[in-house]
Amino acid sequence: MESAEILSEHQLKATGCRIGILDLMIESGNALSENEIREKLESSFDRTTFYRSFKTLDEHGIIHKIVVDSQVVKYELDKSITNRKQHAHFYCKVCDAVQCIDVAEIPEVVVPKHYKIYEVELVLKGKCDKCSEMKSTRVQ
Amino acid sequence: MESAEILSEHQLKATGCRIGILDLMIESGNALSENEIREKLESSFDRTTFYRSFKTLDEHGIIHKIVVDSQVVKYELDKSITNRKQHAHFYCKVCDAVQCIDVAEIPEVVVPKHYKIYEVELVLKGKCDKCSEMKSTRVQ
């Protein structure tokens, strides 16, 4: 699906920043940080604009915010666009990359009465294959 | 178990800040943010000192950092001290509180070869019972 199409389906204006973000995400297939997106995008936008775009896209369920650490936040496309199943996120503490990991099932969590769950996030933190090879690298 | 005892077991100096953090955590039984801890503690310490204490305690496995959002970070005592089982964390988007929720099981996640997992964090985001009562409150 094309970026402009996704936006119009949600009655959102097809602005340069939104198109750029979505194009990049579709192309990359990975969760990306604001920083990574800003660096890779040819056209430049103010940081404020990026954050507002993320918020809008998130509110419409087009993208999701993945918080792996207080200073490590990534965004990824919704499953409906990528055709992925429910999955966990693996965060490599060495190279900072976030990867989607298929899981048999995200457990059904029973919360006390009157509690409402809007999001369930399963984050795995460790060392990816490439960084595991480099024996010397220490993880906090 | 007493704070000083916990620290000495790990060969850590019993400093005012560390004692204060642990005492407060043991007493409260809840995950607390740096801000909450600083406000509740009678003696005052520099923010740097808190962050350095958290880091040290975390590295020794005495406490754990729970990141629910980029600007919402809490710390909680290790299970070995609280005698709790493995659990998920419920984050109320309205009142910002973090609660431990028992889960049947955190799923065994199969990661690709050579990947190493150090931490598994299951975070549920929603509205707690008290905040659910207040119908008017909107969640982003």
Added chain:
DNA sequence: TGCTAAATGCAACGATGTTGCAAATATGAT
């Protein structure tokens, strides 16, 4: 009591994220 390694306070800094307001722009109606 005194030594010393470790912990603290302070100042400065970097990154993430937000808000208010004026200028620019996407889009639907003409």
Added chain:
DNA sequence: ATCATATTTGCAACATCGTTGCATTTAGCA
């Protein structure tokens, strides 16, 4: 194609989180 307008953007300023370097203080041991 042009216009009107609600929306989006850029800029400046700000808040919070978290880190680093360095001088001072302190916990714990001899």
